Amino acid sequence: METSGGGIQASLGGRYASALFGLARDARQIDQVEASLATVRDALQQSDDLRALTRSPTVSRGAAVKAVLAVADSLGVDATTRSFLGVLAENRRLGQLPQIVRGFRELAGRHRGEVSAEVVSAHPLSDDQVIELKQQLRQRAGRDVTVDLSVDPQLLGGLVVRIGSQMIDSSIRTRLNSLAQAMKG
Secondary structure: OOOOOOOHHHOHHHHHHHHHHHHHHHOOOHHHHHHHHHHHHHHHHHOHHHHHHHHOOOOOHHHHHHHHHHHHHHHOOOHHHHHHHHHHHHOOOHHHHHHHHHHHHHHHHHHOOOEEEEEEEOOOOOHHHHHHHHHHHHHHHOOOEEEEEEEOHHHOOOEEEEEOOEEEEOOHHHHHHHHHHHHHO
């Protein structure tokens, strides 16, 4: 599998993402698995119980497998993702899920000829703002860009965009910190 300088496959989460991507590609289910992983990611962000399950070292393997498969069924994820979640639980790697989801999205985007960008904003972006952002990023990157959106109220305003190793920080927090440093002399 092609990676830039070892990039995605360098981390444990990246290796799992690559393995899942290979399974999804061979089964021609990249889109289904990507959608399922987005559902899992959203559930992780919204559920304290699910986050606790993925992070707790005290939950036995059997209990973790049973619980994660029940969660997968309730979320309606595809069979490949469901099985993969069971393997992660069995191997005590559920804590790697955020990195695995990011890695899979990057691999799927690359497969489609897209560039992936992580975008953190102070407030949720409207659909129109996301469309405008994608257009601006497409002009900058020279090809289609998929965006992974998250919210961090501590930014106060503005955006932080990361495309590969390039970071564009236009957040108010960073501007205020820069101003404070300049005032200190």
